[in-house]
Structure formats: structure tokens, C-alpha cells
Amino acid sequence: MDSDASLGSSRASSPEVDDIFLHSRKGGAFSAAVSSSTMSDSPAELSAELRNAMAMAAAAGDKLGAFKAAAAAAAAAAAKKDKKQMSEPELQQLRLKINSRERKRMHDLNIAMDGLREVMPYAHGPSVRKLSKIATLLLARNYILMLTNSLEEMKRLVSEIYGGHHHHAAAYHPSACGAMTHGSPLSGHPVGHPVHHPLLPSTAATLTTGISSVRAPPPPPPAPPTSHPTSHGLLKSPSPGSAPLGGAFPHWSGMPCPCSMCQVPSAAHHHVSGASLSRLSADTNVLLQDCELKEVPGVEDIF
DNA sequence: TAGGCCATCTGGTCCT
DNA sequence: AGGACCAGATGGCCTA
Helix, strand or coil, X not given: CCHHHHXXXXXXXXCCHHHHCHHHHHCHHXXXXXXXXXXXXXXXXXXXXXXXXXXXXXXXXCHHHHHHHHXXXXXXXXXXXXXXXXXXXXXXXXXXXXXXXXXXXXXHHHHHHXXXXXXXXXXXXXXXXXXXXXXXXXXXXXXXXXHHHHHHHHXXXXXXXCCXXXXXXXXXXXXXXXXXXXXXXXXXXXXXXXXXCCCCCCCHHHHHHHHHCCCCCCCCCCCCCCCHHHHXXXXXXXXCCCCCCCCXXXXXXXXXXCCHHHCCCHHHCCCCCHHHHHHHHXXXXXXXXXXXXXXXXXXXXXX
């Protein structure tokens, strides 16, 4: 049906997104997200030849598939000739085929972006605006840095517990996290780094399988925000019944909060144009809802 | 209404 | 040669 299926990547370094998100795309959420984009597959200036092909194919199937099939067929025929020798309709078919590929590529990119959004610790739900692409990327970067810091901190603590040397103590996470403001030395640090640790429940599995696991139905309304006193238990497991990193983000009680206390050092700051800051700040406010932190410390603290 | 975000088209370049 | 990748242009939609 879909000629795009035959237009798979030819690069070994480009894993087919269908493979990665196979199960997810069978669900409704992704499909809806992807199909929400407008498909202008029927330009007004279609050649009569193409319209005929489309009409014939459309009789047997859906319009988009028919269109793509016709375009692919024509393009395949046209491809045998030199571009300079191709007729106008043939060039048009080729152009349509290329456009279709590019659309698919961008759709795949958006699917990956949605997958990234799903594992990001921010409020999900129909009433919450989706993170923009740039905000998603910046948050993801920060999140990774945060997890990295947490991992190092845990390594340090473990070495302390087992009588190891106190190497690079306080070198990581010099913020208020730790013994200072979070009640206990361990509180305030997120669970979820993909490295299995004997003292912690393995989260590697959930992190990796969450990507390809079956996507849950459309996200439920945002989970009740968890406040600091209860949300920073380091060793807490995900709440029962929640799908770890799949579907709507289950708001792990141990998830890192994006508040300024838990943010990475300022070295992680990046360059964001002033014009973008207002929008990013707006997006950031969504993140802060999880923490019940209404004061926005400034975008620099988040991104 | 301006600005931001996004999808799409398009031509060029790079890679396999 | 074909396809992936990239960036610029364009137009639509939405929000402050």
C-alpha cells in the first residue's frame, strides 16, 4: 500500500525508524501525532497523466497510497533516463517521489522527537502544550547531564559506603542537592540512569525497552504533581501500574525535578537567542508544574 | 497583528 | 545512481 515502505534507508547508520518504533506506531498516539501534519500530496498543478494514474490507483486504495504508488512508478520509469531527457511529467513524478521521501524522513524525525518527549520529565497531557523541538532537545541535554551528575554522585556515595576513598568528593553536583537542602544525602537525586547498580533496581531495562515497547494510549491528564518532600526518594520504584517510560510519562516519584536546585552547573549553559527565551521560558513553566515551583528562576537555570 | 513553530517543497551535497 | 541529509524559502496555524 505505502510506497514509502520500499523507500527504506540505504545507510547502515540510519536505522529504520519503523524498526525502532514499530510497536509504538501501531498504536494511536504516534499515528495521530504524525498524521496531524498536513499532507499536501495533491498539488494543484498535477499533470493530467498523474491525475489519471492517481485516479486509477485511487479506485483500488487510499488516495495517499495511490498517489505515492503512481509517483513511484512514474519515477522509476523516468529514472532510467537522463534528467535532461525527462519530460515535464516525468520530472514532476521524480520531484513528487523525492518530496515523499523527504516527508517520510521528517515524519520519522518527528516520531523520534515524540519518543524523546515521552521520556522527558515534564507534565504530559492533553491540556499541556507539547514541548517545541528546540525545547525538547535542550531539556533532553540537560536531563542527560543531570543523570550523569547523579550517577557520579551515587558512585561517590557507594565508594563511601564501602570504605572507598573519597575521590572527587563534592566535585560533582555542587548545587544544593545532597545533604544541604534535600533532607538526606540521597534525596534529590533521580533514579533512572541506564547503568545497573547492585543497590538499585535495574532501570536499564525500562529505559531501553521503553523506547520500543508498546505505546500506551493517548496520555492521561497530567498526574498530580509531586511535591519535593515526597518526590525525591532516590530508591523509590515507579508507582505501581505505571508504564515505565512508555506511554504517558508516569511521573516517577524518583524523577529528577527541573528546579534550579537540581539543575546542572552553569557550565552547561548554552546559547539561546533572546528571542527564543520567552517561548522557552513558557515551556519551562510546564516543567516546573511537576515541582509545584511557581517561581521561574530564569530560563538559564533550566536550559 | 506580530512572532513562533511547524510542515512541506526544493535544490544542493554527501555517502553507500 | 539512488537515497539520505541539509538548509533556505514559503505558507499555515496558533498564541500573546
